[in-house]
Amino acid sequence: MTTYLRPRDLDEGLHARAEHADWTVLAGGTDLLVNANHRAAPVGMIDLWRLADLCFVRVEKTSVAIGAGTTWTEVERHPAIRAKLAPLALAAREIGALQIQARGTLGGNVGTSSPVGDSLPALLALDAELEVASVRGHRRVPYREWCTGYRTTHLAADELIIAAHVPVPDATTRTSWRKVGTRRAQSISKVMGAAAITLDGDVVVSARVALGAIANRPIRITAVEDAVRGQRLGVAGDAARAALRGAIQPIDDVRSTATYRREVAENLVARFFSVS
Numbered sequence: 001m002t003t004y005l006r007p008r009d010l011d012e013g014l015h016a017r018a019e020h021a022d023w024t025v026l027a028g029g030t031d032l033l034v035n036a037n038h039r040a041a042p043v044g045m046i047d048l049w050r051l052a053d054l055c056f057v058r059v060e061k062t063s064v065a066i067g068a069g070t071t072w073t074e075v076e077r078h079p080a081i082r083a084k085l086a087p088l089a090l091a092a093r094e095i096g097a098l099q100i101q102a103r104g105t106l107g108g109n110v111g112t113s114s115p116v117g118d119s120l121p122a123l124l125a126l127d128a129e130l131e132v133a134s135v136r137g138h139r140r141v142p143y144r145e146w147c148t149g150y151r152t153t154h155l156a157a158d159e160l161i162i163a164a165h166v167p168v169p170d171a172t173t174r175t176s177w178r179k180v181g182t183r184r185a186q187s188i189s190k191v192m193g194a195a196a197i198t199l200d201g202d203v204v205v206s207a208r209v210a211l212g213a214i215a216n217r218p219i220r221i222t223a224v225e226d227a228v229r230g231q232r233l234g235v236a237g238d239a240a241r242a243a244l245r246g247a248i249q250p251i252d253d254v255r256s257t258a259t260y261r262r263e264v265a266e267n268l269v270a271r272f273f274s275v276s
């Protein structure tokens, strides 16, 4: 039998986590319940669904804080996220279909940390930080350091994910996000990626480029970022494509071949640096 606990606030949730590090943390359940019938029932469950302390979007001076319990529907509909953090709003819109978006949360995507988690390249390109907490206190982890391997992260056994803090790109930075799957809705990515490109006119000053579904975790492609610096848009696309070629060893699995992923990833990254 599974013991079920629904904390009334974050403090109660953190104490429960500290006392029961072996219990399962549940948010929307859209990842957890997929395999529930094939796994042993958990000893206990800490249900964070709609916990008010985790359900918020706060627009701050230079960043937006998005609570871990915020659903993809809420992310996609939030005016500040749509206006200032387009890659996240675009990713939210293509996670599963409407039912999944209404239930799946940012904390769940980051907690599962699948290589095909659609929000994860957006968090990398936007240089987000994650806030996590335990009874020992709160700490922040740059998202680029969060993933340690295939579905493993820096989250300690007694911690909960609290929020993503996402810096708002300035007016000279253009952002993009794109997913390629078998169809538009309810499709797991074959390749997806995001970019934040800072421009001086049409010259690339700096860029953050991230891809998902290519490696065992979402990755920044620093070879591309280096290759495009100082290049004009358009030419930068060719430089990005060439740099990517030697920088990745795409995975080969049931969803796609390595060859297909490589070709799509090159097109996708080149397109980030196109003229319009």
Ligand SMILES: Cc1cc2nc3c(=O)[nH]c(=O)nc-3n(C[C@H](O)[C@H](O)[C@H](O)COP(=O)(O)OP(=O)(O)OC[C@H]3O[C@@H](n4cnc5c(N)ncnc54)[C@H](O)[C@@H]3O)c2cc1C
Pocket (backbone or CB within 6 Å): 024, 025, 026, 027, 028, 029, 030, 031, 032, 033, 034, 048, 054, 068, 069, 094, 095, 096, 097, 100, 103, 104, 105, 106, 107, 108, 109, 110, 111, 112, 116, 117, 118, 119, 159, 160, 161, 162, 186, 187, 188, 189
């Ligand atoms: C039909 C279907 C289609 C899908 N399509 C997509 C897709 O296109 N793109 C995509 O990226 N994903 C997709 N998913 C996966 C899933 O919907 C997302 O990853 C979603 O964001 C998970 O959120 P959740 O709240 O449901 O997580 P849950 O299933 O509740 O939890 C997932 C993991 O995160 C942990 N966790 C959750 N919140 C916290 C917290 N605050 N602190 C610590 N740990 C936490 C849980 O313990 C668990 O390990 C799909 C799932 C289904 C069933």
